[in-house]
Amino acid sequence: MAEVMAEFLQLAFSGLTVGAVYALVALGFTLIYNASDVINFAQGDFVMIGGMGTVFLTAAGIALPLAALIAIIGTVIVGLLLHRFAIQPARGASPVALIMITIGASIFIKGVAQVVFDKQFHSLPAFSGDTPIAIGGATILPQSLWVVGGALVLVVALYMFLEHTLLGKAVLATAANRLAARLVGINVTIVLALAFGVSAAIGAVAGVLVTPITLTRYDLGTLFALKGFAAAMVGGMGNPMGAVVGGLLIGLMEAFGAGYISSTYKDAVAFIAILVVLFFMPRGLFGGRSVERV
Amino acid sequence: MLTVEGLFSAYGRIEVLHDVSLEVAAGEIVALVGSNGAGKTTLMRTLSGVQPIRGGRITFEGATINAVPAHLRVSLGISQSPEGRQVFGPLSVEDNLRLGAYRRRDGGAQASLARIYDLFPVLREKRHLAAMGLSGGQQQMLAIGRALMAAPKLLLLDEPSLGLAPVLIDQIIDAIVTLKGEGMTILLVEQNASTALAIADRGYVLETGRIAFQGTGAFLLGHPKVREAYLGA
DSSP states (O other), X not given: OHHHHHHXXXXXXXXXHHHHHHHHHHXXXXXXXXXXXXXXTTHHHHHHHHHHHHHHHHHTTOOHHHXXXXXXXXXXXXXXXXXXXXXXXXXXXXXHHXXXXXXXXXXXXXXXHHHHSOSSOBOOOOTTOSOOEEETTEEEOHHHHHHHHHHHHHHHHHXXXXXXXXXXXXXXXXXXXXXXXXXXXXXXXXXXXXXXXXXXXXXXXHHHHHHHHHOBOTTTHHHHHHHHHHHHHHHOTTOHHHHHXXXXXXXXXXXXXXXXXXXXXXTHHHHHHHHHHHHHOTTTTTTOSOOOOO | OEEXXXXXXXXXXXXXXXXXEEEEOTTOEEXXXXXXXXXXHHHHHHHXXXXXXXEEEEEETTEEOTTOOHHHHHHHTEEEEOTTOOOOTTSBHHHHHHHHTTTOOSSOHHHHHHHHHXXXXXXXXXXXXXXXXXXXXXXXXXHXXXXXXXXXXXXXXXXXXXXXXXXXXXXXXXXXXXXXXXXXXXXXXXXXXXXXXXXXXXXXXXXXXXXXXXXXXXXXXXXXXXXXXXXOO
């Protein structure tokens, strides 16, 4: 009995850890979708740039915290460039066209990453060592606590920004009614750039935190984008709370699916979750904004 | 205060405004009336800078503002309560109002908020409610209040009575008259021509994108052609 419990806890810990990362990616999707109606499939690549950037900067002899900071800033710049040169010129294009643009941008980023970095898997040392912490017969890696704690800090910070600053309210206002936002004097272009910048930062932080556990490679972004997208859909596209819950749910389902059924189908779990949600609750668990059928 | 000369505007290849000229002097209420599709809302949007212009010139306080982007026109003192209210639905009533003061840097937002709550007491009562939970009339008050939060020199009101019950229309009209009493300059667009012309110093009648008639409110109210076409008399 104790063993069953320990196994359950072990799977839950690993599920929550990856789930926290999916939640952050989903939050990035949500922020950009709310502000601009764009589903940004380059969101996963922000995770990759954050992780790979930190790997290569530490390899160049820069201390980890500084390397991480530079990598995050670099990712923000990529996010702003994506908005300025890929999204903004296509202003007024249909959502489908914009989604295709972000898929193209994602492929482009991967291509550049192959050249700038390389095609190998890379890792980072865990921030607080590799000694597992025993809890209730199961163990958890200190890095998992970094991931979950970091995700928590980001979620709270984003919430405070959106709900308690005028600029944050301007983002929400732009999402709610773009015409009215312009009429009250909000510079909508700046708000959209901000959404891309903040989403890139969130993705990059997730990448830095998770790389010691999952490793990273130039093409890792695709999987994170798909899982994060699934999480956002499950929670209800456009709903930040839904993104977080959706991310954790997908992470947990993956871990339990892999542990109790078969790890072969681990990556299928997210897609089964999307299908189930789209069949029975097309607007997601938390009822996001209505999604246009394409 | 505001001068519009030979304004042309179009959606794609469909021209909506043809050679429109009008003027609003400080302290005036100017009414712009006309039937559905005459181009009234398009004109208001070009004044706020959210609809591009094809030709002509918009002058505000002596400076041409054709190239000034929408958000900076709010800083200059042009603020609009748009047609269809366009409140920020998921945000609270008070957040909607505070966003109206988004470009203000004079620290007067708090005082304006209190004044708007005095003008529309129901908004104070419902200040923590999401704007989409308000009735149509309350949303209209909110849209006007939000525009006032910018402390504008020129207030653009697009169809403030649209879809409201008569008792609410009276309330809105009273508020507009109160604002004029305080020295506000107002450009009022209305389909409800008799109400608008009754409180206006001057008026313009827009017909399929052209100014057809102009004059004092009383003159237009008495003009046989205007009466026939817009006042149902």
